[in-house]
Amino acid sequence: MSLLPIFEWCETTVVGQTIRDSLWLFPVIEALHLVAFAVLGGTVLLVNLRILGTAFASEPVARLARDTRPWQSGSLAAALASGSLLFLSEPRKLYYSGPFWVKMASLALAILFTFTVHRKLTLADEGQVGPHPRKLAALVSIALWSGVAWGGRWIGFSG
Amino acid sequence: MSLLPFCQWLSETRWSIALHESLWAYPLVESTHVWSLALFVGFTVLLDLRLLGLSMRLAPASEVVRRLRPWMIAGFCLMVVTGLLLFYAIPVRTYQSIFFRSKVTLLALAGVNVWVFQTSVWRRVAEWDRDPVPPKGARLAGAASLLLWICIIFAGRLTAYNWFDCDRQPQAAIVNWAAGCVVESE
Numbered sequence: 166m167s168l169l170p171i172f173e174w175c176e177t178t179v180v181g182q183t184i185r186d187s188l189w190l191f192p193v194i195e196a197l198h199l200v201a202f203a204v205l206g207g208t209v210l211l212v213n214l215r216i217l218g219t220a221f222a223s224e225p226v227a228r229l230a231r232d233t234r235p236w237q238s239g240s241l242a243a244a245l246a247s248g249s250l251l252f253l254s255e256p257r258k259l260y261y262s263g264p265f266w267v268k269m270a271s272l273a274l275a276i277l278f279t280f281t282v283h284r285k286l287t288l289a290d291e292g293q294v295g296p297h298p299r300k301l302a303a304l305v306s307i308a309l310w311s312g313v314a315w316g317g318r319w320i321g322f323s324g
Numbered sequence: 325m326s327l328l329p330f331c332q333w334l335s336e337t338r339w340s341i342a343l344h345e346s347l348w349a350y351p352l353v354e355s356t357h358v359w360s361l362a363l364f365v366g367f368t369v370l371l372d373l374r375l376l377g378l379s380m381r382l383a384p385a386s387e388v389v390r391r392l393r394p395w396m397i398a399g400f401c402l403m404v405v406t407g408l409l410l411f412y413a414i415p416v417r418t419y420q421s422i423f424f425r426s427k428v429t430l431l432a433l434a435g436v437n438v439w440v441f442q443t444s445v446w447r448r449v450a451e452w453d454r455d456p457v458p459p460k461g462a463r464l465a466g467a468a469s470l471l472l473w474i475c476i477i478f479a480g481r482l483t484a485y486n487w488f489d490c491d492r493q494p495q496a497a498i499v500n501w502a503a504g505c506v507v508e509s510e
Contacts, residue, residue, distance in 0.1 A: 188487070196481040199361065200474050206359075207366015214395065224383055224391075232380045236373065311359060318355035 172256040184254035191254055198247040202314065204240035208233040209279075209310050212287060213303035218296075226299070230287040241276075262323045268316030275309035278302075326504065331415040343413040350413055357406035364399030365473050367392050372473075375466030377457030384453040385462070418483065420490045420503045427479035434472045441465035 175181060184190045212230050252259060259265040286294055286302045334340055343349055373379035374388045411418050418424050445461035452458050458466075488495060490505035500507050 192482055192485055193478075196478040199358070199477050199481055202358075203361040203365040203473075203477065204369050205366075206362020207368075207370050210362055210366060210395075211370060211392075224380075224387075228382065229380070232382070233370070236370075236379060310362075314359050314362065315355050318358045319351060322351040322354075 169260055172260045175253050175256040178253055180250065181253035181256070184250060191251070194247050194250050198244060198251060201240045201243035201247060202317075204236060205244055206310065206314065208237040208240070209306060212237075213307050216287065216299050216303040218300075225291060227288050227290065230284075259320065262320055264316045264319035264323050268313055268320065271309050271312030271316055275306070275313055278305060278309060327419060328416070328504065328506070331419040334412065334415040340412050340415065343409065350410075353406050353409045353413075357403065357410060360399050360402040360406065361477070364396060364403050365477065367396050367399060368469060368473055371396075372466040372470045375458055375462045376470075377455075377463065381456035385455075385458060386449050386453050417489065420505060421483050422488050422499060422503045423479045423482040423485070425502065425504075427476055427483065430472055430476045430479060434469060434476065437465060437468045437472060 184194065211233060212226070215224065215229050216226055283302050283306050286299050343353070370379060371388060371392055374381075374383070374385060380388055411424075441462070445459060445465065452462070457463070486492065488499050488503060490500070490503055490507075493505075493507060495503075495505065499505075
């Protein structure tokens with residue numbers, strides 16, 4: 166089954182049309198999407214770099230993860246909301262964009278991984294998990310979120 | 325003094341043309357620029373949140389700064405190098421963009437903010453290092469930084485849009501003045 170009819174329907178929604186008809190809305194939502202990405206990426210990198218032992222050795226991993234979690238979840242929500250608006254304004258173009266699908270696949274994996282394996286490993290007490298599974302999870306997390314960022318930027322180049 | 329002749333000369337150099345016309349290099353530089361947002365601006369925001377008393381409240385402020393600093397320096401270098409390359413690929417249009425000019429101004433203000441912070445309230449950090457919510461001066465610096473970086477991201481993103489480009493005339497006189505457009509008078 167093809168998703169194209171669904172994408173085409175999205176294009177007809179009022180929200181999508183409003184954004185498409187406005188000169189300013191798309192760029193402004195794009196910029197907000199970038200702000201959310203910066204905060205999200207910052208929290209992801211901070212926790213992962215801590216796990217890899219290269220930043221913040223004095224803070225326990227679990228405390229750092231808990232401290233930054235509201236900002237991580239908040240910025241993820243903001244990125245998803247603004248991203249959905251951007252999507253609604255040009256779904257047909259995105260359907261035929263390779264980078265868009267790379268981004269969506271990375272995003273699905275990144276979210277799934279973050280809220281299951283990664284969360285479990287980071288919130289576990291020190292000593293309960295060995296350093297190697299954690300470090301592997303940190304590298305996977307950085308790779309997946311980087312895929313989201315690079316795929317996202319590349320959508321703009323795949324006219 | 326106008327930097328326009330210099331930008332024009334720059335735009336005619338071999339590597340500028342090559343970068344501008346490249347299929348892969350330009351997008352690669354640009355997406356690296358965006359990726360490093362997460363490292364540099366992301367960490368800046370986390371530091372600002374600490375100064376505002378909104379995150380990592382149990383960690384001493386000086387510890388947060390010391391731990392984040394090497395990464396922020398690395399992220400800053402990456403941003404500046406990729407940013408300069410992006411400018412080098414499209415020098416004249418970028419130089420005459422009101423959004424880019426706003427961005428440079430805001431970057432300078434962000435620099436001033438750091439300088440003011442470091443020469444005032446940061447000098448006395450020992451007195452408030454472990455306070456979950458730092459004193460007013462520190463909170464002010466954190467809020468200013470947060471606001472400035474959000475504006476910098478906006479200005480950077482909007483630089484891609486050609487609404488106020490010099491080759492789109494007529495423009496309002498103030499736009500032409502702010503963008504430094506050379507307009508033939510009639």
